[in-house]
Amino acid sequence: MKIDPKNPADLSAQIAGAIRDAIISGGLIVDERLPSEAELAEQFDVSRPTVREALKRLAAQSLIRTQRGATGGAFVNRLSFEAAQPQQITTSTLLLSMNAVSFETACEARYALERACAPLSAERRTPDHLATMRAEIHRQSQPGLTDEAFCASDVAFHRALVDGAGNPVLSYQLAGAVEAMQPLMNMITFTARDRARIITLHTDIADAVEAGDGATTLAALTALETETQDLAQSVFAARAARS
Template sequence: MKKTERNQRADLPAQIAKALRDAILSGELTADDRLPSEQDLAETFAVSRPTVREALKRLAAQSLIRTERGAFGGAFVRRLSYDEAQAQHASTSTLLLSINEVDFAVACEARYALETSVTTLACARRSTEDLQAMRAEIARQGQAGLSDEDFCASDVALHRRLVDAAGNPILSYQLAGAVEAMQPLMNMITFSARSRSEIVNLHSRLTDAIEARDPAAANAALTGLEAYTLELGQGVIARRQRPRTG
């Protein structure tokens, strides 16, 4: 690990955390490796132990390290699972979209462009369980009395199953932000205006295409979903922006 170049105004914990993070990303420190002790790190970076502790807290907050107590304890490089990474990615994407108020059309374009990237693999690799899960969500969406919240959750679950049907954990991670962050935010805007029967019809077309191993038909169904979502979203936003009279 290289010593940080510092000045009096620098954020020392952030610089130390970055140096350790770079060591992890470069492979100098690998999963389950024990980090040097606080005292050794303090000497390496010529800082106090409280400064080192703050740097370690930042790494722990990023799920890069874990700490253990006892004679054989200390700070260790964390072995992060895909499920944990996906949850963090979706959470970060939700926060990013909420704070920056991304244009609805831009989010819609990105969300469906990302999802169509997995249809070929999903068609080739989908299992019977994948199809059953998607059709179970379609049946759920057609239930009378299903709340808007539950309908939206089912919507997300169906698309997440489509992504996972591609059988590639890296793609599932990359698309977690699209499916579990962008889609719920779009649902929040469009749920009051959309026709559930239209959504169910498009979801059925999508699932039929995946079952038939027909990527072109699957992408056509996603294109239909994108067009419908964009139409609804723009209509809702236009009505909200319309000045009230009287």
Template sequence: MAIDFDKVVTVSAAKQIAESIRTAIMDGRLKVDERLPTEDELAQRFQVSRPTVREALKRLAAQHLIRSRRGPTGGNFVASPAPEEAAQSLANATTLMVAVGDISLDDMATARLELETVCCRLAAQNRTDAQLEAMRLEVERQRDPALTDEEFCASDVRFHRALVDAAGNALLGYLMHAVVEALEPVSNMIIFRVRDRLVVADLHERILRAVEARDPTAGAEALADLVAYTRDRYGEALKRRAERAG
């Protein structure tokens, strides 16, 4: 591997080493599955101690940028991308940002409408029978009065996950993971006392029928009505909360 690493100063050396290697990975100088130099070699190149190199490697491993392998042919290797882990990390960060107020539910609703509308249109073109059946099964579950609120929320997530999957776009799927896996539960938690579950199920069925009929316009309209309903229930939930506090 012919890579010229810059020397680093001693302050935050481990962080600088990790950033240097990360940059080499991101710009393609280090390829997936390529073996990194040994700890001794890295220590010599960066002119730091082996413990400092180990700390840098720990940082990279925590970011899922490298993986280690033991044995005679072992060492540290550039990791293959793990879409599921990256998407879950995005979802976790998004949930935290909503919790601390960096992202408002109004922002969430707007972003969801724009992104999921694209998914809805693509799903009308690309959906499979299996994906339609998955969506249909969730609508049927949502009409069950014995379903708990937690189970309804889980079904809601599965319905929208199936819709996003039906779009057949990997990047949209990654971006929508934060909405479906993180923000849907947050929204459900806030509005579950003021929403009508049958209304939600009816709106989901409208989306399903539009996708099944390959009608992107009807699907987008149904989704817009669902987001509007959610916005209204959110406002109602906040009003009730304020009244109780007063």
């Protein structure tokens, strides 16, 4: 694990990269303790603050965790899906908001990915997943719900659908795509009629999943995508006309 002192890049970035590579290549294994900050400083021939900056970089990516105290130090983190998910969502959200991705493109991606899970979910979902979906549909049908709460429930519904596939890799990937869409969805004002149509389609999906019917689930999802795209288009068109 070496760094190049003549490299113009930040020393802390180089050190972070060296340690990251060691973790990825398996040179450092999960729960292994890194040398103390003082020892690392000596190893890389830099000061302790520089080492600390490097460690903070790694901590920001959940690659390591730190503990204080006598047996403390920096430890290689077991990167769990739960820990990685918030970062994935944050990144996806920012990517959408900063890159002028059209609603259409984001929506297409989301439903394309979701359709990938749907047949698996119809086949494998547990009663729990189905119950969550039904509960969210019920929540969505309550009057007086704000648009934000409606969208949040929509996200919960779709996450239950995705989780039903029982594949953590899929759930992880989809969480980013689905959650990142929420700010875009929140820009839409839903009329009572819009909500009714969406709830109907959600019910269709839940029914198909309950029946274990992958093809029907796919069809209902596609209908929901069409509905969502049309709705967004009309909302944005109306907004453009008003201004």
